[in-house]
Amino acid sequence: MNTVVETDQKEGASMSFFVGLLLFVVVVGRLDARLPWPRPRDPEVRS
């Protein structure tokens, strides 16, 4: 029984983790990459 509970719990945590990783790193990451952010090595502009 404990094994079943542990497996269910882990699967629940796994789904939200992997779905979150897919959505944020891949989907939102690609959408964000289309925006005109400064590049990592661009010189910093000070106002």
Place this chain on the structure above:
Amino acid sequence: VIAGHFGLAAAVKAREPRVPLWALMLATQWLDVVFVPLYLAHVERLVPVPGTGGGYGNAIIHADYTHSLVGAVALAALFALFAFLRWGRRPALVLGAVVFSHWVLDLVVHRHDLPLLPGAPAGFPSVGLGLWRHPAAAAIAEIALVLWGAYSYWRAAVATTRTREPARLRRAYIAAAALLVSGLVTLGLDLIGA
């Protein structure tokens, strides 16, 4: 905490626009990413709190390497090294800090299951402030992180796009909306244990 980590990373993007968002999102979950193969190898475990059926806030993690204080620092340094080679000093510092923020947020919610040293040697305490004992409060805190991150990101994305490429402002709205929806979906899945 899953969605809350992403929310924090989105807020960091608003302050550090040079750092790619995908790298921030990967960094904020880096400890859990490394946890996965160790879990599959039965080196680290995640079990329900005794007397519960598991689910949101009712897990005890036995991640004596990835989620120890020293282990988190080492994983942050590893990620920062990769970032340094690819993007330079400032993104490396930011991404290293974001990796370590995972341990800090986990410290707030976890029960006493976060060891200080890798391998959790006997005699050394494990730590955790235990907000998960109050799942509603933990969920509210996590929602707040998601909303704060999405709002911060939306403001920064719109301001940057309006200044640099105003014709593409719609893209900023789409990215911000996708970020908010992703946070709510992730949190929803975590809460219902789906």
